[in-house]
Amino acid sequence: MPDNxxxxxxxxxxxxxxxxxxxxxxxxxxxxxxxxxxxxxxxxLAKFRSNRDFSYENNSxxxxxIRERIRYYIHEFLKFIFSDKGAAPYIRYTVxxxxxxxxxxxxxxxxYQWFLAKESNVKAGIVxxxxxxxxxxxxxxxxxxxxxxxxxxxxxxxHYLHLLSLLxxxxxxxxxxxxxxxxxxxxxxxxxxxxxxxxxxxxxDYVWYGQFQVNDQQFYAIxxxxxxxxxxxQNRTGKE
Amino acid sequence: MIQMQxxxxxxxxTDFTTLCEAVAKIKKELAKxxxxxxxxxxxxxxxxxxxxxxxxxxxxxxxxxxxxKLLAKSIDAGFxxxxxxxxxxxxxxxxxxxxxxxxxxxxxxPGPIFSNLVLIDEINRAPAKTQSALFEVMEERQVSLDGxxxxxxxxxxxxxxxxxxxxEGTYRLPEAQLDRFLFKIxxxxxxxxxEEQILNVHDAGKHRVQTDAVSQVLTxxxxxxxxxxxxxxxxDASLKKYIARIVSTTRNHRDIxxxxxxxxxxxxxxxxxxxxxxxxxxFVTPSDIKEITSxxxxxxxxxxxxxxxxxxxxEELINLLVQSVEVPR
Numbered sequence: 001m002p003d004n005x006x007x008x009x010x011x012x013x014x015x016x017x018x019x020x021x022x023x024x025x026x027x028x029x030x031x032x033x034x035x036x037x038x039x040x041x042x043x044x045l046a047k048f049r050s051n052r053d054f055s056y057e058n059n060s061x062x063x064x065x066i067r068e069r070i071r072y073y074i075h076e077f078l079k080f081i082f083s084d085k086g087a088a089p090y091i092r093y094t095v096x097x098x099x100x101x102x103x104x105x106x107x108x109x110x111x112y113q114w115f116l117a118k119e120s121n122v123k124a125g126i127v128x129x130x131x132x133x134x135x136x137x138x139x140x141x142x143x144x145x146x147x148x149x150x151x152x153x154x155x156x157x158x159h160y161l162h163l164l165s166l167l168x169x170x171x172x173x174x175x176x177x178x179x180x181x182x183x184x185x186x187x188x189x190x191x192x193x194x195x196x197x198x199x200x201x202x203x204x205d206y207v208w209y210g211q212f213q214v215n216d217q218q219f220y221a222i223x224x225x226x227x228x229x230x231x232x233x234q235n236r237t238g239k240e
Numbered sequence: 241m242i243q244m245q246x247x248x249x250x251x252x253x254t255d256f257t258t259l260c261e262a263v264a265k266i267k268k269e270l271a272k273x274x275x276x277x278x279x280x281x282x283x284x285x286x287x288x289x290x291x292x293x294x295x296x297x298x299x300x301x302x303x304x305x306x307x308x309k310l311l312a313k314s315i316d317a318g319f320x321x322x323x324x325x326x327x328x329x330x331x332x333x334x335x336x337x338x339x340x341x342x343x344x345x346x347x348x349x350p351g352p353i354f355s356n357l358v359l360i361d362e363i364n365r366a367p368a369k370t371q372s373a374l375f376e377v378m379e380e381r382q383v384s385l386d387g388x389x390x391x392x393x394x395x396x397x398x399x400x401x402x403x404x405x406x407x408e409g410t411y412r413l414p415e416a417q418l419d420r421f422l423f424k425i426x427x428x429x430x431x432x433x434x435e436e437q438i439l440n441v442h443d444a445g446k447h448r449v450q451t452d453a454v455s456q457v458l459t460x461x462x463x464x465x466x467x468x469x470x471x472x473x474x475x476d477a478s479l480k481k482y483i484a485r486i487v488s489t490t491r492n493h494r495d496i497x498x499x500x501x502x503x504x505x506x507x508x509x510x511x512x513x514x515x516x517x518x519x520x521x522x523f524v525t526p527s528d529i530k531e532i533t534s535x536x537x538x539x540x541x542x543x544x545x546x547x548x549x550x551x552x553x554x555e556e557l558i559n560l561l562v563q564s565v566e567v568p569r
Contacts, residue, residue: 157569160569161569177566177567178562178563178564178565178566178567179567180525180526180527180530180567181525181526181527181569182525182527183527203249205521205523205525206249206250206523208476208569209476209479209523209524209525209526210250210474210476210521210522210523211474211476211523212250218249221249222249
């Protein structure tokens with residue numbers, strides 16, 4: 001391609017020519033118009049630095065309003081936490097973890113049982129039931145804790161829920177949130193289980209929905225009845 | 241150790257023995273003539289105990305009117321029957337003022353609505369103008385005419401029958417009037433066995449004799465006392481919330497054009513209380529609520545046009561809605 005080579009050669013010559021013209025023109029500028037390097041006056045700089053109005057880093061908030069002071073201290077704290085020159089890394093991560101935990105507690109409204117171990121369930125009052133699987137909750141512990149606190153109504157509730165959980169586990173019933181106790185009673189086929197469950201259901205209905213008070217003696221009798229059915233279920237292998 | 245028998249463990253706070261006996265007697269009387277239809281009779285009895293009006297819907301010939309007549313017959317109280325027709329006027333129902341020549345003044349002549357138990361037969365054959373005459377009397381139990389209010393004597397109960405809206409010569413009842421009915425009781429055809437039993441009764445000629453044999457087993461004052469006793473039934477706060485949540489779902493559902501009113505919530509609660517009392521309990525359970533939700537709500541909601549075109553029934557949709565609400569336990 002001779003034409004291409006010729007064009008490239010012309011372009012290179014043109015560039016050299018332009019550079020040469022530029023150098024020539026710069027040499028023609030008078031010496032008086034050439035730039036001189038300036039120097040700072042150290043005395044003036046020191047005077048400015050001593051003036052509080054020009055001190056941006058250590059601006060004391062004592063003369064400002066309360067709002068400005070609060071903002072200043074928050075700013076200083078965040079700077080201390082997050083800047084490389086500030087707090088040690090472990091302090092930084094501790095503070096961050098505390099902020100995250102506080103946010104979780106605030107957002108969940110304190111209902112963070114799912115977040116912690118089962119032990120937290122025991123400390124709670126009335127536990128919301130999971131929609132599909134009531135075996136997720138340690139109902140026996142809850143029932144025992146409630147009876148220790150002499151809250152027999154709540155204890156009977158947990159005992160009954162534990163029964164439902166076992167019946168579901170052994171496939172005598174199919175647990176679902178919309179079903180009533182009567183629905184479950186219709187689902188149970190073995191006559192002995194059905195009879196015992198019916199008796200316990202009536203008791204639960206009276207105590208939980210009917211708000212009947214239960215004394216110590218009544219509670220022990222009810223708990224014994226629940227225990228018998230629980231044992232019957234645990235001794236069986238499955239749906240019959 | 242004390243015996244684990246619920247009747248020994250818990251002493252009922254309100255004794256419903258007399259009420260339960262009276263209900264059993266009425267059922268026995270009605271069963272002399274009506275074969276089957278237990279669900280309809282149960283709901284009718286709950287309605288009269290709740291002091292609520294009932295709307296019975298079904299095809300002709302399924303004992304709607306007969307059930308209402310016999311129920312009235314079993315109660316010793318005033319009874320009147322109004323046959324609704326397209327030319328019926330409001331004054332034919334509530335009454336009118338007639339000029340008394342002797343006294344020289346207008347006097348109010350009460351209409352057939354002034355009774356204790358009023359049977360309105362084929363209510364949806366009258367136009368809206370006549371239907372509106374029932375608004376005040378059904379809700380406020382009084383009739384206002386010429387600036388004077390005429391209160392109804394308790395008990396005042398309306399039992400209305402209607403054919404399905406698709407039938408010839410029927411009007412759709414206004415929503416405001418439908419809302420005043422406690423229940424819409426849908427009556428279906430009897431089963432084959434029940435129909436065979438009906439034929440046997442008629443073949444033996446016992447039907448007419450038995451209709452006359454239905455006797456009065458409850459007085460008006462007893463009924464009013466039972467109605468007051470129903471309010472002593474306890475309902476847990478969680479169950480009130482359960483009712484509110486069920487009713488609320490009808491207002492936020494894409495397949496429902498018009499949801500149920502707060503009056504529906506009140507009616508569900510009262511009917512559940514009556515159902516509990518009839519069962520001998522002085523407290524409500526979720527089963528009581530679930531059982532009566534459909535008859536209380538089915539006539540109060542209006543389905544979206546798409547669902548009506550698809551042939552979905554209100555009862556089916558209500559059952560789905562109830563399934564979406566968690567039972568408090």
